[in-house]
Amino acid sequence: MAGKTTTACTHEQYETIIKTLYEGIGDCIQPNPRIATILVIEANVGLRIGDTLSLRRSSFIKTPSGHAFNIVEHKTGKIRRFKVQEQVYNFLLEYADSEGIEGDDLIFPIGVRAVQKHLKKVCDWLGPEYEDISTHSFRKYFGTEIYYKNGKDIELVRRLYQHSSAAVTARYLGVTDEKIEQALDSHVDIIYRPK
Incomplete structure (x- = not known):
């Protein structure tokens, strides 16, 4: 996927990729709920993949109106504090609880390359209309959806x-x-x- 222009996922591509990651396809694609969850978070909060993978349970802070992320972006070094919708917070918390992730543990103890490799396998299997999809496509999907909505x-x-x-x-x-x-x-x- 390196060297190619990454495009934003369409809504249909987003749904198809996530469904494929959750369910798998026979012996070709094994289910991988962790990678599905990572990409769902990226598509819903617009973080870069590295920042998504660095999330910890302690990355959440309680605010008067709910919860927020409090992170330092890897690429820019900028402190970023922003509201997390309750559905996203509950989704991540449910995932963390199911995986036994506590305190300052990483929610997604996996590397960027591993996520990219598995996503590429899924996209290759899904066909040529998915060839320009990478992990960054989910961040672009977030921005594109916010823009049009x-x-x-x-x-x-x-x-x-x-x-x-x-x-x-x-x-x-x-x-x-x-x-x-x-x-x-x-x-x-x-x-x-x-x-």
Whole structure:
């Protein structure tokens, strides 16, 4: 997957990959609920894979309105504290409890390469429409979904990702400059030569 342009998962691809990881496919793909859970978290909170894998039970803090993550991003070194939806918090807590993960233990004691390798095997099995999918596709899925579900608010997504500019976020998501295109489309004013 290295050297390729990673695309955001579509909703259908996201569902298919996660279902395949949970259930497996005969002898070809063994079920792997841990990797499924990792990718579900990445798709729901927008963390990079390395940051997702560094989550610990102690990464959660109680706030007046629920729970939040309190992490330092590996890539940027930025402190990031943000709300975790209760469904996501409960999902992770249920997973941690089922795996006997306590206190300061890593929730996902696995390496990035192992996750990438298993995901590639699943994507290869699913076919060519999955060839540009990587672990980063789930972070991009998160941003793309937030973008479209919130009136194409690129500034909102920029702040969630902590990017330096909206232009960086637009490139990251592969969003064309829709406002320019719409402005051009709405300003056609041709006067034809009389016959």
